[in-house]
Amino acid sequence: MTRDDINRFFGTELLAWYRRERRDLPWRRSRDPYHIWVSEIMLQQTRVDTVIPYFERFMARFPTVGSLAEAPEADVLKAWEGLGYYSRARNLQAAARQVAELHGGAVPRDKAAVSALKGVGPYTAGAILSIAYDLPEPAVDGNVMRVLSRFYNLDDDIAKPSVRVGMERLAQELIPEGEASSFNQALMELGALVCTPRSPGCLSCPVMEHCAGRLAGRERELPVKSKAKPPKPVHRLAVLIEGEGEWAGRVLVRRRPAEGLLAGMWELPHVEAPNESVWSSGDDAPVWLAGALAAEGLSVKAQQHVASAEHVFTHLHWFVRVWSAELAGSPETEVYRWIDRADFERLAWPKVFKTLLGAYFSQERNIG
DNA sequence: AATCCGGGGCG
DNA sequence: CGCCCAGGATT
Known part of the structure; x- marks a missing residue:
């Protein structure tokens, strides 16, 4: 068979398989470009099963581009709580405002305009244009690179940005005439359901017959992907301060800056320890904690270690490490706030603090 | 090209 | 429970 024959085989068999096996997903019940767009942003780095409930709630709360554009940012962030990569939510709302103002509320259907939207890169632009508008643009994500690496037995390191460009050219060539929407979804669906990262289901694969990676016995070693360096350990000390008198039943928390790590989310007051030994020392930690927090405008007396996370x-x-503490003076900056259980449930928290405070508010004010 | 942005699932 | 997975923005 020629290369063209192989490519045609791939497209035909993949489309036939997709028509039989495609999952019934909420965003597949509509071709509204806004629905496709929101789903694609949520699906970045995030699994389908995780996204489904978020997508349903998001669409109920922000049913149109205009409603998203006009909403308070805090509402959008709250709707995103737990999904991670919170800049996606802020970019999505900024882009909704772009669409409302520049395109009369209609998601544009040309590549330059879609790619100019905040949070929309090469993959998402291709996904929107192909899935919503059936334009023959490639949508190359990690699933697609894995499937193509295996089917064509390619050794390129998919961690390298330059490799994605080559994959896009290949993926575009493969799109059967007039079938961009189904084909691109089929490619990703195969990667999600059959051609999975660690244990590919070759025996149920519609294109196994001509899969060069499988024929070479290499399906488990492809794609080639260089490793990222390990996360850097950081030791932090936090305080749990319970209110008294007027603030009884409340806990002192603060809001993170509007930019950077976990932007705009809420947390227990905490500081970085200079090293692991101070962090873990029952004598040194409370001293360091009080000193560092005082420098941030919060005078406290740390009492005892109450939880770790x-x-x-x-x-x-x-x-x-979380220490119970009592306040030695009133907070000097406006980032601090006393919250009760209802506030806790309304505000957006990184998972670590949501877990700690959730335990506190549900287990009779006991954080452990 | 390298680094900054979370959270979840699999073996 | 260690290891793996993975788009876009920024620099």
């Missing part, structure tokens, strides 16, 4: 990012690994 970890939070792993791509590049950082937080080890957090």
Whole structure:
């Protein structure tokens, strides 16, 4: 068979398989470009099963581009709580405002205009244009690179940005005439359901017959992907301060800055320890904690270690020890706030603090 | 090209 | 429970 024959085989069999096996997903019940767009942003780095309930709630709360554009940012962030990569939510709302103002509320259907939207890169632009408008643009994500690496037995390191460009050319060539929407979804669906990262289901694969990677016995070693460096350990000390008198039943928390790590989210007051030994020392930790917090405008007296938790990012690994403390003076900056259980449920928290405070508010004010 | 952004699932 | 997975923005 020629290369063209193989490519045609791939497209035909993949489309036939997709028509039989495609999952019934909420965003597949509509071709509204806004629905496709929101789903694609949510699906970045996030699994389908996780996204489904978020997508349903998001669409109920922000049914149109205009409603998203006009909403308070805090509402959008709250709707995103737990999904991670919170800049996606802020970019999505900024882009909704772009669409409302520049395109009369209609998601544009040309590549330059879609790619100019905040949070829309090469993959998402291709996904929107192909899935919503059936334009023959490639939508190359990690699934697609894995499927193509295996089917064509390619050794290129998919961690390298330059490799994605080559994959896009290949993926575009493969799109059967007039079938961009189904084909691109089929390619990703195969990667999600059959051609999975660690244990590919070759025996149920519609294109196994001509899969060069499988024929070479290499399906488990492809795609080639260089490793990222491990997250850097960071030791942090946090305080749990319970209110008294007028603030009884409340806990002192603060809001993170509007930019950077976990932008705009809420947390227990905490500081970085200079090293692991101070962090773990029952004598040194409370002294360091009080000193460092005082420098941030919060005078406290740390009492005892009440809980530990970890939070792993791509590049950082937080080890957090929580100390109970009492306030030695009123907070000097406006980032601090006394919250009760209802506030806790309304505000957006990184997972580590949501877990700690959730335990506190549900277990009779006991954080452990 | 390298680094900064979370969270979840699999073996 | 260690290891793997993975788009876009920024620099």
